[in-house]
């Protein structure tokens with residue numbers, strides 16, 4: 001981790017989803033360290049309801065191949081040049097983390113596990129940001145496609161809830177203004193009366 005860490009507030013407010021990466025590789029040790037810290041997310045009964053499939057370095061080539069050949073059938077008719085262009089949003093990230101959660105048959109457990117894994121994913125994003133690594137949590141349809149699930153090794157009863165693309169970037173996108181607390185908050189009163 002960097003010597004001079006961001007404050008929690010700086011990281012939370014300053015982090016942006018990065019959708020345009022510059023192609024610089026992300027080191028495996030950085031990814032592993034980010035994961036080591038991110039799993040300190042709250043999770044009910046310490047179930048730690050997550051596992052990850054990581055692609056960085058050499059593994060990226062095979063992942064690109066998988067994306068190109070199997071999960072983008074609507075692009076199959078494009079010329080090679082157009083396909084390469086379309087593929088840039090998949091080929092420029094320096095690393096990927098796919099986050100997989102168990103899908104319990106009990107709805108309350110399933111919701112808790114999804115919530116806990118979501119906290120962990122935000123930790124991943126903030127810790128990456130602290131290292132100057134941008135990320136974007138993506139949920140493309142193909143995460144649920146049988147061919148993709150099989151290739152990633154998702155088992156029955158598991159769900160791939162995030163494709164986290166990570167990498168370095170040259171431009172910081174401007175965040176969309178958030179609603180202010182006044183617009184979001186009502187103060188408690190019995191029966192919900194103002």
Ligand SMILES: Cc1cc2nc3c(=O)[nH]c(=O)nc-3n(C[C@H](O)[C@H](O)[C@H](O)COP(=O)(O)O)c2cc1C
Nearest residue numbers: 015016017018019136137138139140173174175176
């Ligand atoms: C559950 C979830 C799914 C998302 N899926 C996508 C996605 O499929 N594609 C995408 O471009 N961004 C995706 N995003 C990123 C959002 O677009 C982004 O967080 C939002 O625009 C706010 O921008 P910020 O993260 O920079 O504040 C997703 C974010 C979340 C939390």
